[in-house]
Amino acid sequence: MRKSVLFPKSGWIFLFLLATAAGLSFTIKSSVPASAPVAAELTTPPTGGPNIPVYYFPGETKRHLLVISGIHGSEAGGVEVAEMFLQRLQKQDAPKPYFSLIVVPVLFPENLASRLRATPGQPDPNRQMPAVGKDHRFEPRDGCYTDAHQRCMEPEVIFLLNLINHYKPERIASIHGHRNTDTSPAGLLDMMSGGGPSITTDPRPGHEKKDDALALAMALYADSLGVRLPANFLRTGRQTTRYPNETAIKASDGVSLGQWGSRPTPSRQAINVVTVETFGYENSGGGRDPWRWRELDALATTLYNVFMKP
Numbered sequence: 272m273r274k275s276v277l278f279p280k281s282g283w284i285f286l287f288l289l290a291t292a293a294g295l296s297f298t299i300k301s302s303v304p305a306s307a308p309v310a311a312e313l314t315t316p317p318t319g320g321p322n323i324p325v326y327y328f329p330g331e332t333k334r335h336l337l338v339i340s341g342i343h344g345s346e347a348g349g350v351e352v353a354e355m356f357l358q359r360l361q362k363q364d365a366p367k368p369y370f371s372l373i374v375v376p377v378l379f380p381e382n383l384a385s386r387l388r389a390t391p392g393q394p395d396p397n398r399q400m401p402a403v404g405k406d407h408r409f410e411p412r413d414g415c416y417t418d419a420h421q422r423c424m425e426p427e428v429i430f431l432l433n434l435i436n437h438y439k440p441e442r443i444a445s446i447h448g449h450r451n452t453d454t455s456p457a458g459l460l461d462m463m464s465g466g467g468p469s470i471t472t473d474p475r476p477g478h479e480k481k482d483d484a485l486a487l488a489m490a491l492y493a494d495s496l497g498v499r500l501p502a503n504f505l506r507t508g509r510q511t512t513r514y515p516n517e518t519a520i521k522a523s524d525g526v527s528l529g530q531w532g533s534r535p536t537p538s539r540q541a542i543n544v545v546t547v548e549t550f551g552y553e554n555s556g557g558g559r560d561p562w563r564w565r566e567l568d569a570l571a572t573t574l575y576n577v578f579m580k581p
């Protein structure tokens with residue numbers, strides 16, 4: 272029954288259905304006028320919390336962008352970037368964006384609280400996507416939504432996929448953190464095959480040039496603000512906007528958000544999935560590390576000034 276959900280016209284009902292279809296319960300944080308940013312909080316049973324915050328900012332157009340972080344609970348720096356980005360959108364004098372925006376600053380709040388990459392006993396959350404080219408669907412035989420490896424998806428992942436299939440964002444910025452922070456020659460060699468702090472794209476087939484250009488513009492802009500992105504190898508012969516998917520050691524088998532999102536499915540067109548990998552995992556500790564605060568804030572500025580521009 273859960274595999275076919277009809278979505279009514281607007282507002283809270285959307286999020287309610289997207290959440291309940293994923294097996295999440297739903298609470299409204301605050302009641303706001305239709306023109307204001309919409310904030311919703313979703314609670315995960317059976318523990319009853321903590322909440323998954325979801326923010327919706329209506330733009331000048333119905334074209335959508337999605338900014339998501341906290342897929343990996345160990346990567347707290349990325350969550351801080353998403354929160355800083357939110358603060359810009361929430362400013363009283365912030366102009367209405369061109370694209371309508373959905374922001375999920377932390378998809379797995381419980382894992383973030385314990386700094387866990389994945390939920391104990393579950394596969395890597397960024398490897399729980401359906402097979403490339405397929406929509407997620409409920410498998411009556413398994414009693415759950417299954418990923419490309421016939422494993423049950425977690426409710427948070429199903430909710431993310433519901434959001435994507437419903438709003439059909441044209442671009443996704445997925446903010447992570449990368450532990451490869453050794454910038455010695457040996458470390459840089461390791462980044463070439465294993466990835467590292469960078470801004471990369473999983474481009475849409477046929478739109479590689481455009482999608483690479485956006486990732487490069489973001490990387491150059493962030494770099495100009497002092498963000499460390501050694502794995503982009505900017506202004507060198509090895510300059511790249513692609514993550515070394517083929518050579519990087521996989522945390523677990525499965526399809527990533529970038530691999531799945533960048534290819535069309537029956538429900539939606541292909542999406543330019545931009546992956547932001549912060550330098551290391553840490554956040555600024557609420558500004559206690561001012562240097563780190565500035566670096567993460569610069570990434571939020573990059574999202575605001577480059578990623579969300581038409």
Ligand SMILES: [Zn+2]
Pocket residue numbers: 342343346446447448
């Ligand atoms: Zn990650």
